[in-house]
Amino acid sequence: MLARLSNTKALHWLGRQLLNRDNPAGYFDPLAEAINPMWVQEYTPARVENIINETADTKTFVLKPAKRWAGFQAGQHVNICTDIKGVRRTRTFSLSSSPLLWQSEGQITLTIKRLPGGLVTNWMHDALQPGDVIGLTEAFGEFLIPEPAQPVLFIAGGSGITPILSQLQTMAAEDYRAPVTLLYYVRTQNDVIAREALQALAARWPALSLTIIATNESDEPRYLRDSDLETVAGIKAREVFLCGPKGLMDLATDLLAKRGLKEKQMHSTFFAPPAQASLNSDQLGGEVTFSNSNLKVGSEGGANLLEIAEAAGLKPQYGCRMGICHQCSCRKTSGIVVNRLTGKVSGPGEEPVQLCVSVPQGPVALNV
Ligand code: FES
Structure with a gap:
């Protein structure tokens, strides 16, 4: 991109990216990724060091994240992100190694079963090779060892x-x-x-x-x-x-x-979706404005914002689709949503929402 601009325009372009405090990484990462994927800033790059066959349909992927990764506690999960056929895909997996391996060797492991029809798990089993780089988010989750020790x-x-x-x-x-x-x-x-x-x-x-x-x-x-x-x-x-x-x-x-x-x-933990609150679907639904995409669509009943966006042809980022990983979080600029898990009703103003568990109650506008 820089090569096609004059020097002045290139400087203006660079200035705009530096001033973009929301997501400067989104502009520089494609360049970094082309030179060295371990320089990418939007997520933590992790190099595949080894792949171990566990069973006929399960492999353990030994990964070495860049040193800036913050580590994890036993029982937590990460989202991995990778591009498959040009489309960014995100999925949530549990870490199978102890944090002690990360502290001593800088390595972590993900043990992943191939799911029938699973786009990402099949790609990991069939295409991912030692030396390849995938993206990691920071770890999350509350499935943690009791402290102090209890039976x-x-x-x-x-x-x-x-x-x-x-x-x-x-x-x-x-x-x-x-x-x-x-x-x-x-x-x-x-x-x-x-x-x-x-x-x-x-x-x-x-x-x-x-x-x-x-x-x-x-x-x-x-x-x-x-x-x-x-x-x-x-x-x-x-x-x-x-x-x-x-x-x-x-x-x-x-x-x-x-x-x-x-x-x-x-x-x-997330192998079972959290129970859903019982909501009265007659009171749900409404026009959803996806401001960044210049799109307005109607919705009815209990469809969540992620489903509404996808039905409208948008491809927002998501991971677990269960309200756990926060990969689908975005900013609501106006309108009321109901949390499908808790039944909690939001305020009418600007706030972050998780698309996959938020159901509109009347007109809603989002930065998507
Ligand atoms: S996709 Fe995980 S919280 Fe929505």
């Missing part, structure tokens, strides 16, 4: 083991002084992710009790049973961490509640 029960299903791997490695390294039980449900024994790492942890860290349960290796599928929970000593006093398919998490929550565990003892 813990982890219940994981399939690739839901990934944040728990990070937590277990961290707890073992820090000699967590309370009983820890992991019940890990997989379809077959071939689907166990990080089997050797889990067994090595159980062998060297006496606080950990590890049980792996294959659900589909007999004629009748065998799901989580109350008798599995029976084996967990002092279960009523445990903090419970759940991560896996929604069916498993719902079943576990139900059985644990029947055993007298309180809601505040149970922690789950």
Whole structure:
């Protein structure tokens, strides 16, 4: 771009970009990316150092983020961003390594299962190579190890083991002084992710009790049973961490509640979408103005702003689509929205909103 401008125009262009305090990186990054992708500022570049096959459909990606990345706590997630066929894609994944690996080696790992039809997971499995660079956001999430140490029960299903791997490695390294039980449900024994790492942890860290349960290796599928929970000593006093398919998490929550565990003892992460508030869809909907795109569209019922934008042909950034990652956050300049998760009604003025969980209640204008 600079090569096509006269010197004066180039200086004016440069000045405008320097004065653009909202997003100067948006202007310089394409140039930086072409010269050295590790110079990009909009996100933290992370180089793929290694790719490890875990199971037939799961790989661990060992990444080395640029040093400016702020690190993470065990159990947190990151958004990765990458361009696939010229379109920027963002997705949320759990970190599977301990923060200690980041502190000692400057490395992190993401353990990712290939999803049928999943654009990004399939691209990562098929196209991403050591030496390639992808973008990372800072880490986020509240699925964190209890402090001070308390007895813990982890219940994981399939690739839901990934944040728990990070937590277990961290707890073992820090000699967590309370009983820890992991019940890990997989379809077959071939689907166990990080089997050797889990067994090595159980062998060297006496606080950990590890049980792996294959659900589909007999004629009748065998799901989580109350008798599995029976084996967990002092279960009523445990903090419970759940991560896996929604069916498993719902079943576990139900059985644990029947055993007298309180809601505040149970922690789950984004493999299950948060419950939605019940809203009266008759009072929802309205004209949405996407000011930056010069577009106005009508909406009805409970469609959220992300769905409305996409139906209008726009491509706003998003990650989890569940109100967790904040990738879809943008500025509302006027109008009222209702948060689909909490039922909270916004004020009428300017404020940030998450597109994926905000439903208009009357006319709304956005900086999109
Ligand atoms: S896409 Fe994650 S919060 Fe909206």
